[in-house]
Amino acid sequence: MSFLQSFFGTTKKTAEMTTAIDLVTSTAGLASNPRAIDGTLDKVRAITARLKPGDALSATDEAGLFAAYLDIEQYLMTNDPIRTFSKQELRARINPDLLAKLNTYEKQ
Amino acid sequence: MKTVTKVAWLFVGLGLVGAALSLLVPVPASWEGSTSDFRGPFANSILYATLYVGAAVLFLMGLNAYKAKLRIAYSTIAASIVMAALGVGHFTVLNLFGLLDTAWVLSGGIMLPFLLSGGLAYIGMRSMARQVGVQSVLARFWVVLPLVAAGMFLSNFLPHTSFDSKELYFDLTNMIITFDIILYLICAVLALRARQHMGAHYAPAMAWLTVGFFGTTLLTLTTLMSALLLGPDFGNYVQEAVVLLGGILYLKAGEAFALTKEL
Numbered sequence: 196m197s198f199l200q201s202f203f204g205t206t207k208k209t210a211e212m213t214t215a216i217d218l219v220t221s222t223a224g225l226a227s228n229p230r231a232i233d234g235t236l237d238k239v240r241a242i243t244a245r246l247k248p249g250d251a252l253s254a255t256d257e258a259g260l261f262a263a264y265l266d267i268e269q270y271l272m273t274n275d276p277i278r279t280f281s282k283q284e285l286r287a288r289i290n291p292d293l294l295a296k297l298n299t300y301e302k303q
Numbered sequence: 304m305k306t307v308t309k310v311a312w313l314f315v316g317l318g319l320v321g322a323a324l325s326l327l328v329p330v331p332a333s334w335e336g337s338t339s340d341f342r343g344p345f346a347n348s349i350l351y352a353t354l355y356v357g358a359a360v361l362f363l364m365g366l367n368a369y370k371a372k373l374r375i376a377y378s379t380i381a382a383s384i385v386m387a388a389l390g391v392g393h394f395t396v397l398n399l400f401g402l403l404d405t406a407w408v409l410s411g412g413i414m415l416p417f418l419l420s421g422g423l424a425y426i427g428m429r430s431m432a433r434q435v436g437v438q439s440v441l442a443r444f445w446v447v448l449p450l451v452a453a454g455m456f457l458s459n460f461l462p463h464t465s466f467d468s469k470e471l472y473f474d475l476t477n478m479i480i481t482f483d484i485i486l487y488l489i490c491a492v493l494a495l496r497a498r499q500h501m502g503a504h505y506a507p508a509m510a511w512l513t514v515g516f517f518g519t520t521l522l523t524l525t526t527l528m529s530a531l532l533l534g535p536d537f538g539n540y541v542q543e544a545v546v547l548l549g550g551i552l553y554l555k556a557g558e559a560f561a562l563t564k565e566l
Binding site for chain 1: 311312315368369370372435436500501502505551555558566
């Protein structure tokens with residue numbers, strides 16, 4: 196029975212998104228056809244490729260990642276071929292501090 | 304425990320209770336084999352039929368988060384799973400209760416659920432794969448239909464054991480089993496391509512759907528091999544075990560899909 200107990204119901208608890216990189220990568224994982232957001236992800240890759248291990252994000256990089264997130268969020272809310280997400284459900288797992296920064300960026 | 308996991312467990316429990324209750328059914332007078340040869344397959348048919356139906360229910364439970372086209376595709380896959388359970392289950396029950404001489408069986412109706420199962424699985428999986436942008440020749444009817452037709456034709460030339468009954472019915476049965484083998488295998492490949500293509504959120508659901516389709520391919524392949532080696536009366540315990548395994552894998556696939564509803 197222990198095999199069956201671990202067989203059914205084994206789901207990773209979804210972690211809270213605490214950094215702008217988490218925010219973009221986790222949200223991009225919701226796309227059913229990631230090729231459609233490849234252009235946006237290229238911009239993200241360009242930012243992350245510049246970072247060395249342990250480096251903090253610069254304000255410019257963070258703004259670039261927020262812009263990418265908003266593009267992906269818009270895609271998921273309007274253009275994903277199989278599902279329509281709401282803004283609330285997409286932002287439910289964002290850490291409050293990060294969400295505050297995102298909201299500030301969005302209002303600019 | 305999440306609701307979908309509880310539902311998966313509920314169907315495991317229902318299947319086990321149903322299998323246990325089947326032991327109370329008296330062995331029919333027409334049965335010529337041993338009591339265990341009757342009770343084992345009968346109990347197993349109730350267990351796996353319940354698991355397959357549970358899988359279909361779980362697929363349907365996950366659908367309300369999705370758009371109409373995907374809902375249709377997954378409902379078609381769920382219908383295919385129910386047809387597979389109905390096909391194997393009703394064949395077992397008819398065999399055990401000495402009903403293989405009825406008009407339904409003799410007219411070939413017994414193979415109808417198998418035909419529908421393979422066909423619906425492909426239609427549903429193809430639609431789903433195309434919606435998420437999977438590019439594959441296996442999602443094209445003009446490639447798959449000749450492939451299936453050629454496979455069915457060639458199945459007539461497979462060597463098999465000698466037997467007394469009519470070869471025509473045997474060949475037709477094997478052609479339909481081959482139809483299912485090819486289509487389930489194509490579904491497994493398309494599900495695998497979808498697994499590679501879709502975002503990380505869908506990876507477990509697509510991985511288990513792939514495993515489920517490979518399991519069903521193995522089941523139908525075992526059925527064909529049993530028929531070729533043993534002749535028309537090909538029921539055996541290996542096949543019973545594989546069909547049960549298929550039920551468990553589909554139930555897991557259903558649970559994994561239902562869980563994609565939550566972020």
